Every structure is written in C-alpha cells, then in structure tokens.
Amino acid sequence: MTENTANWWKGGIIYQIYPRSFQDTTGDGVGDLAGIARRLPYVASLGVDAVWISPFFTSPMKDFGYDVSDYRGIDPIFGSMEDFDRLIERAHELGLKVMIDLVMSHSSDRHPWFAESRASRDNPKASWYVWSDPKPDGTPPNNWLSIFGGSAWQWDARREQYYLHNFLTSQPDLNFHNREVQDALLEMTEFWLQKGVDGFRLDTVNFYFHDAQLRDNPPLLPADRKADTAPAVNPYNHQSHKYDKSQPENLAFLERFNTLLKRYGAVSVGEIGDSERALELLEEYTGAPQGMESKRVDMSYVFDFLSGHDLTAQRIADVFAQLQKIAPNSWPCWALSNHDVMRHVTRWNLPEQAAKAYCTVLICLRGSVCLYQGEELGLPEAELQFEELRDPYGIEFWPEFKGRDGCRTPMVWDMGVNGGFSTSQPWLPVPHVHLQRAVVGQEADAQSVLHHYRWAIGLRREHSALRLGQMSDITANGPLLSFRRHDDAQTLHIRANLSDEEAGGLEPWQVQIIEG
Structure with a gap:
C-alpha cells in the first residue's frame, strides 16, 4: 500500500500501462479501461506506488492515442467516462496513485480547435497552431524536420500556409506563444484533476514552444549525431535542434502548470526528448535545492538508459558523473523500457539472470523509477512481419527501423489463446515465446523474473536510503x-x-x- 504523503513520488515506482495491450474485456482485440481495472490487483501486488496510463482520449488513432481529438473524452474503444471513474476508484482502494498521459505539444488534425484554426487566417483560433507563409519560392519557411520523417511543415490549401508538425502531418503543433492556448490546456488539466487523477506524464515536455522567429536549425557534424531521440536512419539526427524545441519560454508555462497541480497535490513526470541538452533540461525543469520542491516539473526522464547503447558499469558511472556535474539538483526518473523503444532484454541481449541484475541496479539508483508492462516478466521484443505492423514510424523506416510495435504487443496473463489478453484476434499478435513467460507460470515459479521484481521493489520500500537517500x-x-x-x-x-x-x-x- 502506498503512503498518503505529498512526496510519495520521490523515490517512488511507477508502472506504465499501455491500454491497447493490457487487457481486453469486450472481445474486440483491443485493451480497455475496464481491463485495466480488472488487473489492478496484480499491479498492486508488485508493490509499486502508481500507474501511468498511456493515452485513452478520443482519437483517430493515427499515432494510437498520441493524436488527441478531444482532451476531455474517452475513446469508445477504451470504454466510457464511467469506466474511468471506476478505474480511479479501484486504484485508490488498492493504494495506487493514477497518472495519465497528457499530450499537449500537438493535437490531432481532427480536433475542433484545428478545424477552426485552418478555416481562415482571421478566425478566433487562427493563431492557436503554428502557421507560416512559404518562402518566396513556395518552399517551407525553414529547415525543421519531423521526427517521423521529412519536413516538419505541411502545406494547407485552405489558408495557403504551412503548419508545423513535429510528428505526423496529422499531429499539428499547438502554438504555446498564444496565452489562450495555454489557458485552454490548463483548464483541460484541471478537468482531470477534478476527476481524481494524482498526476501526469507529460509527453514531449520540451516540445511545447518553438522559436518565434522560425530560424533554421544548424547542422550537426557526423561525429556529433546521436540516435537517442530518433533512429539512426532518420535525417532528424543531422540537425542541432536549437530552435524547433527546448525554448526558454517553456519554463514560465511549466511554472503555471505546476502551480495548478500543487493546488490538488498532484505531481508530474516529463519526457525530455533532446539528444544534445537532455541533462541541462533535466536541471532546468526539475532542479530544486535540497529540501525544496521544483517549481516546474517534479521529475523527468531522459533517454540515457533507453537508448541502444549497452548499459555497462562504465556507462552508468559516466551518466551519474554527468548528472552530478550538469544537473546536481534534479530529480530523474529512470526507465529501461517503455512503449517507444525496443524492450531492453532484447536491446542488450540479456539472459534471465542479467535481467534480474539490471532490475536490482535500477531499483537501487537515486531517483524515481518507471517500469513498463511486461518488463517484470522479462519479455523480449516481439518479432513482427511487415504486414503485421501498425506503427506509422516503423512502416516509414522499415526494415532498417522496425518501429515500436515490437514492444507494444499484448500482455500475457496465461498460456492459453492470446495469452489471456483477448477472446478474439488481438490488434497486434501475441508471440509464442511470450506465452512461455506468462504471469500464471511465473507466479508458480519462486525463481522467476516476476518474483525477483517483487523482491527488488520490496527492497526499495523497506530501505529509506534507496528511496530518498x-x-x-x-x-x-x-x-x-x-x-x-x-x-x-x-x-x-x-x-x-x-x-x-x-x-x-x-x-x-x-x-x-x-x-x-
């Protein structure tokens, strides 16, 4: 059971749930909110403090929920608002906090805000998104690139202007330089706080603001290119992203956001996607003198342990040396796997004993921890065929980059058909190798990876030095x-x-x- 204290998150452990793949209760092959509620006793049995639920808002699902068309609505494939209310109630009964995923840097192009914004250059929401005239030759206003490939600018014939999209063309970027946009997003946030949410995971927290002058990003020399934010085959890595994200204006908005959260006793964890300045941003966003709380984001995670680089002893030591040098007052949230990267058991080619060792090390590090569903089972990355892919990122860069579907396949609860996830064909296939690592089998094996995770989480809870020392x-x-x-x-x-x-x-x- 979690302690009911304001700083439960500090040194806490958060379990990430990808709702499409956790538990299907309707037989349509897609997980849902009722399925999450049904499986919460299992999550609580791990000893974690909270769950982070990836987006379940109304969406055309071009990016599987990270393209929101109604920030206050539940997509019907996941259930209803009553299902969400019951989920919150059940989680709190079990002593679990609930954090939900806020995608504020961009919306879906189906959002009513964007429909109004693109209708003309002089309507009330004309400047709610990032619009720009073309260069005299008709090309985009600058050289900014999309993480999902190609230019970050899309031509719109209605306004005869380009709009900015750091991700898919169907994910236009909101204009945070407009105070009305900030106010609308804060009102949306308060809606969920009033529903009883305990905190938020902030998707792409450093992408909110862009350079108002739309200056070109400078190039990066080949030796300076990193593949932490985007795969190596993506030309996104060829630029220094000086102007399209991580702008100083973000700090004032995060202070406004944090002030709202603290009125409700809620917390935030930010996703910092920046290969060049990640630790600097970690300090700027979460840094606070000892004994004080951050005025911006409570904790953030960077991609040091989520990248493809082998996580050697030296690499861990180097990361913490850099952390002490660049971000001494920060509060990191460490993760080895999540819904966007290859599962770490495959990424680092870990045998079962190694998976247990890395779990123990992770639990012993200073900071908070995010665990990704199935990680506690030692699940490897699923091998999928091209025709089985659903992720637009993988479809774009196949076969050099196979996308994110391999880490998003359904949770395996038993060794029956579809691993107990669904009674019908799942939205992504359940690999046979995963069935051998199902929850039911590992519960019966005292030496399993699952029981090791429970032991390690218990170790952290029993030793104050591991949580806050x-x-x-x-x-x-x-x-x-x-x-x-x-x-x-x-x-x-x-x-x-x-x-x-x-x-x-x-x-x-x-x-x-x-x-x-």
Missing part, C-alpha cells in the same frame, strides 16, 4: 559497478557484476547489497 562513491572497474546509498538512518553498499563471467569475487550477474 544520497548516492555517492560511484565507480566502475571493468564490469563491476559500485556505489553507496545513504541517509541519516542507514548506509547501503551496492556492488554489481554486469557480465557473464566472475569478477571481483562476484558470480556472473550477481548484485551484492551490504548494510552498514
């Missing part, structure tokens, strides 16, 4: 990672052998935790 003496010696977690009550020494060979007196993939 300081982290120091971080060193890497070959595959050996060592560090201390300590507070006024206790000191823990953690040593981890992140290799498949004996090292430093530790067995392969052994993590040693010594108190004192």
